[in-house]
Amino acid sequence: MNFLLPKSKRGELQPLPHLLLPPPIRAISHLNKLGIPNVHARCSICLTFDDGPDPIYTPKILEVLENHNAKATFFVLGEAVEQFPGLVYEILKAGHGIGNHTYSHSHPWMMSPLRAQQEVSKTNSIIKSVTGITPRWFRPPFGRLRAAMRRQAHLEGMRTVLWSRSVIDWGMLGNKAGIARRLETIEPGDIVLMHDGKREANNPEFTVECLPTFLQSLGEKALAACTLDEVF
Template sequence: MNHRRALTTAAAPAAAAAACHILPAATWLPGVRATLFPSLDGRGSPDHVALTFDDGPDARSTPYFLRELDRLDARATFFVQGAAVRRHPALVRAMAAEGHELAVHCWEHRPPWLPRPVADRADLSRAVRVVRETSGTAPRWYRPPYGVLTATRWLAARRLGLRPVLWTAWGRDWRAGADAASVLVHLRERLAGGATVLLHDSDRNSAPGSWRVTLSALPVLVSWCREAGWRVGPLSEHGVAGLVPAARRLGAGDAVRDRMRDLMDP
């Protein structure tokens, strides 16, 4: 019996550490973000829609998006993978020269579930450095792979001066079987003034060829926004408010509030 109690006691700290690590991942749920952390949900100025893309740069697909955005006279925020930036520096410089904003997605697209405090910070630091050195601008925003913010990722972003932002509306454009119509249907579910839209300019982590679906939906999306009177542009023009006041609307003494406030406070 004592042996069993000792094992239980020894396991308790590990279980607590795992719980703290995964707790912020609850922000993946749209209802949690929208209610408690509207800026993490990408809520900005009501007359603006932030257009964002994940997973590039990709020499096979990103140039098509740059060409289409130029035709539409629209600019966007690209959440890039550091390893891909290193492989395609000329493309990244072209993105910056054309007025698009470079933000950090990851170094490489890794699953989020195991705590990796040292590795997460090292990978994110490498990504920040290569974006800054290649584009000539310091990235401001961070969106983690799969949209899952763990404690180690959140703390790494905070220590590197990055602001996490997920999304308000997404097109689920990475899925096999998606087409332009389905992407637009999913976007419409939460598209509104002040929304941040998530799409992908690469199929590196998506169904093969899915970027073509996204590209075909893009002009319709931009047209919808402009017809509604919403400007379309990058996060830098979106007017995202601070995170902490929304977090503090939770009930006093709430352990979830206290832990997430600790992670988010500057």
């Protein structure tokens, strides 16, 4: 596919301007800035879980969400969907949403443009063949915006979604106390980044431990955790 504009008057090819792509969604409140009202006022917060499905932690997170009547969006990896298709059924059966998080979670900047496109399109094909659903949401690994990936996502009808709050459930900061403290700072309108996939330095075991208290507090404040599909 040629992403170059027609030749200009002077004859040189111009790269497709970045502005032709809609900006990534970072928060529910972002909608208002775009002039689009959030018609689903009931939905206060969007929880997102990346890097799964995971045979150990995805079922645990699904159980906690169900116990608190909370919905979330899972940004899945194509290779994990191939490995654990049954978990994707479980996610959807419970009323949660699915997004595309590329096939292999390789760093978006460390590959050719063609491979970057394939990481997106292959994952959509796998999700569609397993679930019959075409995802509406794309999130690049590490939140790194690579034009070739974003263009492919756009062409396949997806919006790129980042986050307004990360609980940082990975690495040295990703301990139980730190995750719990960051969860306390979440406010209405936030899109929250968390992980159900145990890969690289992720600590989903601590996220699972911290979630019940957080979801309990949402309930006490009459806030609802919803899927991206419910909000946008």
